[in-house]
Amino acid sequence: MSLKNTAEIDRPREKLIANGPQSLTLAELIAAIIGRGTAKNDALKIGRTIADILMKHTYATSIQDVAAVDGMGPAKACQILAALELARRFPPPDRKNAKIRCAEDILPFVSQYRYDQQENVIAATLSGAHEILNIRVVTRGLVNQSQIHPREVFADAVTDRAAAVILVHNHPSGNLTPSARDILMTRAIQESGNILGIKLLDHLIIGPCDGFLSVLGSFGDDTHANQDLM
Template sequence: MKRMRDIPDRDRPREKLATRGPQALTDTELIALLLGGGTKGRDVREIAGGVERYLEKAGGSPSYGDLLTIEGIGPAKACEIMACFELGRRYLGDDGVSGCRIACPEDVLPLVAEWRDRKQEYFLCITLSGAGEVIKRRTVTVGTLNQSLVHPREVFAEAITDRAASVILIHNHPSGTLSPSTQDLDVTRQLVEAGSILGIRVLDHIIVTKKGYVSLKELGEI
């Protein structure tokens, strides 16, 4: 792979975008343009190639922790990449889940497939209309290897904005075990109580892993 400085000016990402538009750039070139420059001993095109390979493997949904494992990507660049993806999600159209109808826990699984085998614990919230249709799916918190701390205000702030009638909570267990922990049960009770006060019902709290799921509602915990 040629180093950026060995490429003629007219064929560099910034110049190509200015003269031919962003559609003329490859994925690697778009990422290189976002990164701006390389690091000592590692050209920006090499780093961009590493990011592209990661995004292909991750299904296009980057994780801050995973980005930091790519050689040449530090905290600042990881944040910039994630910010670009989030802006794109917010401004460039449907997130692929809005309007879906949820009737049972199995209906939730396709909406959270990409989180089921993450190495960190993610706590997600799906807001629903009075008709049981999805309004939004959001990541509330990202935890460590085995825990994700969540507070009611983080869960219900966006639900209130959405004017949601109810929510479904989901989090993954990187360990692969489907058994709810004491913390899982305590957090669920706290969120059910908070939702009751706000008039936003917690319909279920689903724990997912790569191999399966468990519904706390079906277990009688909600």
């Protein structure tokens, strides 16, 4: 059934207003974002095609993947990619103010970065009770490296009045072994945090594979991802 023949209450935007965004299917959410399609390809048909693309590529979806769909183009593709990026910058509502008991507990909040083709450094700021205050991408780098300075990590941590920080970054290659640069960067951030009174609890490496690696644990620090942080 095309969108023009769909009952008014069932159209994506009207349905969203009446029942909330949670009532929409993935295709309907996409149709609500793009607004309208073309005479040959209405918004719901486009939504179903893009939904298939997103299910296949998730956060690795590119502008080109979406813009190539009949009835889209660069402008509408930007709307979809912007909505996708906006969603991943916010933790799920049921995990808001979640308490981190061990560094591994942070993984559900950053799992979307496992499959990114560039390195990202993500900082989670925590309260004195180790509740999540914010999770931010601090830097986005190249395919095999992402340079970071302690000031970039602690600028937001100071603003959040954080007591602690957990760093996470991804290795697109899937090899979780920390590089010499990773270890030097971790030591510098750890030392800076000690001066500021904001403890670096751990630095985890993730990738397009199961598991993770603790950089602090790899050089024998007493804070390890598998240890209780409370």
